[in-house]
Amino acid sequence: MPTQHHLQTILDPPEGKSAAVRAEHADNRDFLASLADGSMQLVVTSPPYNIGKSYESRQPLERYVQHQSRTIAECVRVLDDRGSICWQVGNHVRHGEVVPLDIVLYDAFTALGLKLRNRIVWHFGHGLHCRKRLSGRYETILWFTKTDRYVFDLDPIRVPSKYPGKKYFKGPNKGKKSGNALGKNPSDVWSIPNVKANHVEKTMHPCQFPVELVERLVLSMTEPGDTVLDPYMGVGSSLIAARKHGRAALGCDIVREYVDIAQQRLRELDAGMLRTRHMHKPIYDPSLPGGGH
């Protein structure tokens, strides 16, 4: 069990929900050490990219990978045998050279016996305009499982089919609808707006990920009452996604200010006051009438 010294329960479960949430101001080395083996169903996180953001000190790539590998090993220890780890990363940039972090971190997972199920491409519309290379408009999520007996349910994350009325035109099922009535598999390329200035979820954190990105992972890889962990929680986006769907959520961050915001957002969520972008909302397209909505 977590030590009370490190973990502070900040919110009791809302009425009708059994899952609690804890957002802690702590270094994840201490936080993870306080968690029991096999106690998490999903670890979902976006670690620092070692690019000199305000919350990280830039270090040689080898040291960064060593440090990440230690954190990953601890995450694997606390993961349930049927659990998943989703490591959301972009690029490290070294003297103008791009180093995709999913490539350099891949071995850290497989060395621990994890199996890659998908490399999800998260595509978004906004970012820096590069002059000496093409502007980067995607990052990735490495989805690993601990064993082959992992939890995965496609139905809650299906998206509308392109041709919902499509029917078999020959064979024994001729005339019957050929697609799944619940919609289609969302595939491994997800177009979801990133959290920039005009996004409803924007806080003062420089690189939040959108809640809807994590919702898909929570809904497909966990069951109600399971526990979701984010060891680099920032302003608590993963915890919000978990709590929205009746999962317990744990997270920590080393920056006090981010933890305060995470706790405030969680309180607002429970009060029904937190604005998050809806999972199925179409992306605004200024070239279409009404933005395509």
Ligand SMILES: C[S@@+](CC[C@H](N)C(=O)[O-])C[C@H]1O[C@@H](n2cnc3c(N)ncnc32)[C@H](O)[C@@H]1O
């Ligand atoms: C890319 S941001 C994550 C943002 C988060 N996904 C969100 O939506 O707010 C990485 C976070 O890791 C935190 N961090 C860096 N080193 C840490 C450590 N050793 N333990 C806990 N948090 C750490 C940083 O303060 C930063 O908020």
